[in-house]
Amino acid sequence: MARSISYREAINEALAQEMERDPAVVVLGEDNAGGAGAPGEDDAWGGVLGVTKGLYHRFPDRVLDTPISESAFIGAAVGAATRGLRPVAELMFIDFMGVCFDQIFNQAAKFRYMFGGKAVTPVVIRAMYGAGLRAAAQHSQAMYPVFTSVPGLKVVLPSSAYEAKGLMIQAIRDDDPVIFCEHKAMYDTVGEVPQESYTIPFGEANVVREGGDATVVALGRMVSVAEEAADELAQAGVQCEIVDPRTTSPLDADTILESVEQTGRLVVVDEAGPRCGLAADISALVAREAFGALQAPIGTVTAPHTPVPFSPSLEDLYIPDAQQVAAAVKSVVDWKR
Amino acid sequence: MARSISYREAINEALAQEMERDPAVVVLGEDNAGGAGAPGEDDAWGGVLGVTKGLYHRFPDRVLDTPISESAFIGAAVGAATRGLRPVAELMFIDFMGVCFDQIFNQAAKFRYMFGGKAVTPVVIRAMYGAGLRAAAQHSQAMYPVFTSVPGLKVVLPSSAYEAKGLMIQAIRDDDPVIFCEHKAMYDTVGEVPQESYTIPFGEANVVREGGDATVVALGRMVSVAEEAADELAQAGVQCEIVDPRTTSPLDADTILESVEQTGRLVVVDEAGPRCGLAADISALVAREAFGALQAPIGTVTAPHTPVPFSPSLEDLYIPDAQQVAAAVKSVVDWKR
Amino acid sequence: MHDKALLRAYRTMRTIREFEERLHSEFATGDIPGFVHLYAGEEASATGVCAHLDDHRDTIASTHRGHGHCIAKNVDVKAMMAEIYGRTTGSCHGKGGSMHIADLSKGMLGANGIVGGGPPLICGAALAAKLRGEGGVAVAFFGDGGSNQGTTLESLNLATVWNLPAVFIAENNGYAEATAATWSVGGGSIAARAAAFGMPGRTVDGFDFFAVHEAAAEAVERARNGGGPTLIEVQLTRYYGHFEGDQQTYRAGEVQQARNELDCLKRFRDRVTGDGTLTAAQLDQIDAEVARLIDDAVAEAKAAPLPTRADLETDVYIQY
Amino acid sequence: MHDKALLRAYRTMRTIREFEERLHSEFATGDIPGFVHLYAGEEASATGVCAHLDDHRDTIASTHRGHGHCIAKNVDVKAMMAEIYGRTTGSCHGKGGSMHIADLSKGMLGANGIVGGGPPLICGAALAAKLRGEGGVAVAFFGDGGSNQGTTLESLNLATVWNLPAVFIAENNGYAEATAATWSVGGGSIAARAAAFGMPGRTVDGFDFFAVHEAAAEAVERARNGGGPTLIEVQLTRYYGHFEGDQQTYRAGEVQQARNELDCLKRFRDRVTGDGTLTAAQLDQIDAEVARLIDDAVAEAKAAPLPTRADLETDVYIQY
């Protein structure tokens, strides 16, 4: 049965259903219950933006608050995963990866390879990314390209409440380490979500909309921005095919390439920056594998190569918007040799 | 006067000359002198592979050993840079960035922007990268794409002893934070290096060799691999133009684009991995900005999407070699629609 | 302390309080963007410590809860307010916001959005001061939560090993977000961690300006004279939530009690008027001046221009 | 201790010593690739601690100097040797090398190339053991250098806060690379850091197997019974350089003295033969068996196949 629930609730429901199903699933992070040791309410926060709210009361032994020690508790999640648990650890803002990245990229990501295929590390690391909340330079970044570059990690970017639930359940059941990136400006976005448990496989892009004039690959929150642009373009007679990769690692190259084979034109839309990001990554894929089909330069719409500015007037300019996407699509569609 | 000295000696000489010239330059890192508090020789190590050897005796107050606390001492270098010093801090293996990345990407890189243009942070962070020494998965990585993706950082990849000296002097004099990436398998590579002080500007690529059939952009140690491939290809009548960007941030887009405008073909050779790396980044640049000139798919030669394997037999396969480069060039040159 | 110093200290504490109380009410109107962490209740700490520091040679690094430290280190209050409103007239031209207010010209190395971000930087500022040889010191402020962060702990050790002119001020307000310090600080005492890293440590009552002032005097003096670092745990209470919007259901009645019985401003006033050092009228006048300053700061901030597209990509690099 | 346990302990220590001495001479031939950090001299630590652990429920995490911990935790010695030679028959099929030997089936969570990499992982292994409720414990080994790493310090705190069944073994061999521990460890004592994070700490003589064994017994017992973590500083000397190739000019004559006067194997032998518990012949027999084992291990490693292109891209993911 599908109801309308929010992106936040979808993730919460996925966690609850998996904790119910599998006693190995534990949830941990700063204030994931909230109020540890404090005189007032238990489960006072349920995470800084309320995503894990309510889990503590249902599973008191399996929802753990932590001191502010990301290396220790993210590392603990990794270590616990090698020893039979399936931890879901919250890094809170993805920007905090800088104080604990070693445990993610040198430990979790490499165990299986370094240990000759003998380790299993089913850890999920939840992290909030993205601009829009006026949270400034250290609380607004879209760092998933860094994780995507690391062999051994899987990276998930749900673009709706429906995607969030199915991808989270898959992430928990997946035996490899997964970085689960939640756009914090989407938590209140509502969508149809089945009550029942379901999974969305990794590495299978979603063709959000079909269209023959240009392929638009859009990531995370940019999917809805691309849709807005596509609506606008449709009125001008340009039909976009919108592809949401869902996971940047593994990346569903086939779906992207097939789409470009048909449209001959590509624009990649990403909230991360222009250098060594996903827009570059997907452009390169297509320039290498589908060059013969390409009829125009590959357009990219990304944030600029700057930190995220605080002031609302600047932050709004920082985030790619539908106008920029529409302009980029027009420019590749209109391109002539 | 130019003499033949090694890549290691070239960096050492640059440090010594700048310390001589400017009392604000300090050098710090684990065992950068070596033997702190120990009963034997002072300056016992001069860094784990001897790059800073001898500086301590000349500048005893300005060469500091550190405890194993990368966050604290890399952060200290950053803080000191905001307060009038020009520290050159050694991270040792670039793989160790995971325990101190925050001080680099959230602090040093962002001060100027976050503080409205009022901070100056002239810190240089030296780090050894690259495979070839059988140092395994946590001591062999080529992590510069991650740094390149960060607005506010500059990233340098010297490809010879000559480049190393001039780029290091520039790095020290530069007022922005610089990540100086030394390929550890090149320390004994010898080349002609002027004794005098000189700088090589950032963001100006070096056209290592001219040729009309294909552009090969190669980074760091891959420049010599590309040259080897070009020699081979020349015998088969294929002339490569080899471009060494020298710095990945800023990237000299103009030189790369001009070359591709002439050759119509591009192969990017990088020791880093295929996902969100420099090969992708440069491919995307060209697919966006020089599509009209492109006559073939953009070839990339990178390490595979795996951790660096330990066994010599595997590590040798992991590192891109001249055969792979030659094959990639041939394939773009022979490509037909 | 001289009268002038006392008046200055009172003015600083009152300015912080007024700044924060006003932000609290302005935030409720929805006009203030982003995350705002108020320092109200903790004024005696920033003020008692920074009273010993000068703008030129001494550096501080702060936290997400940085307004009080900025004000105590003489950052311009109007520029701070404008920054929090995201205006071009702000300390950071609107690019930083509440969590990144800085003024290097005042030796204020920034509020910091990263818990534990400041202490390593302060080791560097202290190193620079040491090599310059002018007796400068550097001070890191961090919270009880921040005292569990590896970057902070490493910095304590490095400061000892390098014998740095550094002072570490652990502001223990009992909570990190909703988590109690009694739970998160293994061993229970932040001050006791000093010994583990080879430096003196002590605990002071953060409602008592004079206690903080005295403890800081000793630590700053030691640092200036080459005696190395000190860790001071200041015990205090934050009057508002972790950030504006926090429902604070995890708390008991401690705030009301602190406000009524322990408040640093009240206590300061009682002491200096009680012993006849200052008059109530002198303090009332400061209160009035500060209220006007904050009124003006808010009014000017609201009237100031927002940055525009031309500002978006500037100041990433000095030269690129 | 029973005879059988004593014989086992001696065999373990002798195996480590022989393994490392042999690597030292093999490295000089140029046959061994990469960086090799030898544990010779420190055998009593790994052996005294791991004597209390079982393969199934107990986990250890090690360091770059990991061979001794692996052997003490029952990792197959021939597979280890083959790994160091980069062969397909190695513990990690040649993909890991000396710094990444692991065997999860023995509860050995890996040597680690990152100083401070292990302690956080051990918090997780301890959490898993705690939730499983079978009395399992987890042990992190790290060095004097590693005791300054933030990851280690955070882990001490987390272990207390979560009341984990964890034991932290700080192997203080006096140096981190060329840097003296007396210089790098602010405060001078690693054991004393335990109190700062709310756990018991003690120092033991790492040349004395029995002292280590007894201290570890207490700590492991406490952990198994829900009493929480312990930190033990084991004081010892490494007999070789930081890694093979280190000229060790920073050192004085301490190694010769330790070998002559303090050596753990000698001391063990003297004690158990001196009080008549075991005979020299029993120990000699072990020495001979171990020598043969290591000979065989080297010979088999050298003869084993190297991995090939087919192995390069396998085992990055379980499913991709």
Ligand SMILES: Cc1ncc(C[n+]2csc(CCOP(=O)(O)OP(=O)(O)O)c2C)c(N)n1
């Ligand atoms: C590395 C990092 N982890 C987590 C956070 C989120 N966070 C911001 S403030 C805070 C609590 C800090 O507590 P404390 O240090 O006691 O300072 P207080 O807020 O009480 O002043 C947390 C967890 C952060 N900003 N940075």
Ligand SMILES: Cc1ncc(C[n+]2csc(CCOP(=O)(O)OP(=O)(O)O)c2C)c(N)n1
């Ligand atoms: C994070 C990190 N920093 C630095 C190094 C380089 N390194 C390897 S071993 C070592 C010294 C370790 O000293 P200690 O912890 O005392 O262990 P020991 O070598 O004495 O056994 C250093 C600095 C590293 N591997 N990882």
Ligand SMILES: [Mg+2]
């Ligand atoms: Mg607090």
Ligand SMILES: [Mg+2]
């Ligand atoms: Mg040591």
